[in-house]
Amino acid sequence: MPTLRSATLSPAPAATPSPTAVTPSPAAAGTTPSSAAKRRMTARRAADSPDSPQFASPHKSPLAGSGHFGAPKMLSGSPKSSRKRLYGDLVPAERPKWNPRDPAQMQAVKEALHVATTPSCGLVCRDDEQRRVFEFCKACVQQERAGSLYVCGCPGTGKTLSISKVKQSVSRWADEMGMETPDDLSINCTNLGNTSDIFGKILEKFQVRKKASGKLSPLQQLQRMFSHKESAPRRMLLVVVDEMDYLITRDRAVLHDLFMLTTLQFSRCILIGIANAVDLADRFLPKLESLNCKPLVITFRAYSKDQISNIINHRLKVLEYDVFEPMAIEFCARKVAAATGDMRKALGVCRSAVEIFESGLQDSSDKGAGVVTFDHMDIALSKVFKPAVVNNILCLPQHQQMVLCALANTFQHSRKKATTLGELNKSYIEICRSTQVPAVGMLEFSNMCMILSDQGYLKLGQSKEDKLRRVTLQIDISDITFAFKGSRFFEKCLEQPKF
Known part of the structure; x- marks a missing residue:
């Protein structure tokens, strides 16, 4: 070189x-x-x-x-x-901070988490179920034949919202294919005065009620219409029957007649039933199968932890700021998925956590921005998933609740499983003195303990002298402390030393 x-x-x-x-x-x-x-x-x-x-x-x-x-x-x-030109599209822009003291921003957060709010990003995590329903409707429209489908699943699993989206997809597909768009009819069975009124609503949609047919019931008119080619309607009708449980529990004959409408030779009904009864296949499908009107069944499973977290984050995407700590959303998703998998309950918990955070701002002089934390979510979840005994404790009179606090103080740091009525009374009096609440007399205190014993909170033994009666706690101490969590008064009662 x-x-x-x-x-x-x-x-x-x-x-x-x-x-x-x-x-x-x-x-x-x-x-x-x-x-x-x-x-x-x-x-x-x-x-x-x-x-x-x-x-x-x-x-x-x-x-x-x-x-x-x-x-x-x-x-x-x-x-x-150079960095801006090369990496401007790769470096994420810093999101503006949420100002929870701004009423407009706080309202936007609550609306995004409201059950009635339809997410602008569309429904996520139900693609497979929506595809199956769409393919069913598409085949019926293409072949101009009737059909029935039953959608079931636990509450809050996206059944109604999914079917609503499928209806829009079917109409859009028919327009793109140059086919006649089917009419649609939505019926909520809880709004029916009588279960048989559902046939009148379907008949009104076809607009064929005649004076000459006044002697026939709406069901009979529909049956006659779908049995003859001359009277059969030309356009398909997509009938969505929500809360079909109402028909199942009230009148099984109405349910059978409704599905049988789709088996008539010239029927133009595409029937989609929505209900929470997952066991319909065991209770009613054998009968419907014998009548040759067995519907296709699509089950919406309860939401998993990842699905709940994904849906919440998708709803919050419309906001320009972060509202929750990621750990708070994950905690909510885990708890709800383990309990019910109900998305409506998850949204309710998130709204409750936001309201708890909002109420804390009123007691705080800190004007800086913040987010909903794990602790806020923990309080919101504890309010929703309370055991039955916890709700019962919260319904007791104040002095009986203080007696339970005295019992908790007595056994919380002691290996003893029993005490006497006299020792329990001393603990109760100490709680009343520290909280400045007038204590009741020994006779009334004994009567309160007998009431609590009858309700199963404690057990009283036998003795000639009331003060020597043996007292044992029949519920977990954790239920008492959990019931009074967040109450300053009772948290102070639970801080009292044992006797």
């Missing part, structure tokens, strides 16, 4: 030039060897500087200025401008 050495005019080894680069001679460049060496030293110092572009971009070659192959030209600019 003698030509390269003569071109650099320097004894120091030079960097390998780009295969496409042409190295000019010093004479052609109008420079001297000393000036070229000075420029190389200056470039080397610049490359070692922390402000050099090589520190701003991981793709910047250490051989800056040497014609390195593939080095982008924009790196010759300022480091900040």
Whole structure:
């Protein structure tokens, strides 16, 4: 490589030039060897500087200025401008902070978490179920034949919202295919005065009620209409019957007649029933199968932890700020998924956590922004998933609740499983003194304990003297402490030393 050495005019080894680069001679460049060496030293110092572009971009070659192959030209600019041009689309913009003291922002959060709010991002985590329902409706419309489908699942699993989205998809698909768009009718069975009124609503949709048919019931008119080609309607009708449990529990004949409408020769009804009764297949499908009107069954399973978390985050995407700690949402999702898998309950818990956070702002002088934390979510969840005994404790009169606190104080840090009525009375009096609540007399105290014994909270033994009667706790101490969690008064009662 003698030509390269003569071109650099320097004894120091030079960097390998780009295969496409042409190295000019010093004479052609109008420079001297000393000036070229000075420029190389200056470039080397610049490359070692922390402000050099090589520190701003991981793709910047250490051989800056040497014609390195593939080095982008924009790196010759300022480091900040180069970073912005190269990584502006990759570095996420910092989200603005939530101002919970802004009424408009707080209202937007509550609306995003409301059950009645339809998420703008669409329904997530139910793609497979929606696809199956859509394919069923699509086949019925294409073949111009009637059909029945039963959608079941636990409450809050997205059944109604999914079917509503499928209806829109069917109409859009029919328009794109140039086919006649089917009519649709939605009926909520809880709004029916009589279960048989459902046939009148279907008949009204076809708009064929005639005076001559006044002697026939709506069901009979529908049956006659679907039995003759001349009277059969031309357009398909998609009938969505929500809360079908009402028909199941009230009148099984109505349920059977409804599904049988789809078996008539010239029927144009696409029937989709929605209910919470998952066991319909065991109770009613054998009968419907014998009548040749067995529906296709699609079950919506309870939401999993990941699905609940995903849905909550999708709903919050419409906001420009972070509202919850990620750990708080995960905690809510885990708890609800383990209990019921009800998405409506999860949204209710999140709204409750926001309200608890909002009420805490009124007691705080801190004007800085914050988010809903794990502790807020913990309180909200404890209110929703209370055991039955906890709700019963909260319904007791105050002095009986204080007696339970005295029992908890007596046994919480003691290995003893029983005490006497006299010792329990001393603990009760100490609680009343510290909380400045007038204590009741011994006779009334004994009567309160007898009432609590009758309700199963404690057990009283027998003795000639009331003070010596044996007292044992029949419920867990954790139920007592959990019931009074968040109440300053009773938390103070539970702090009292045992006797």
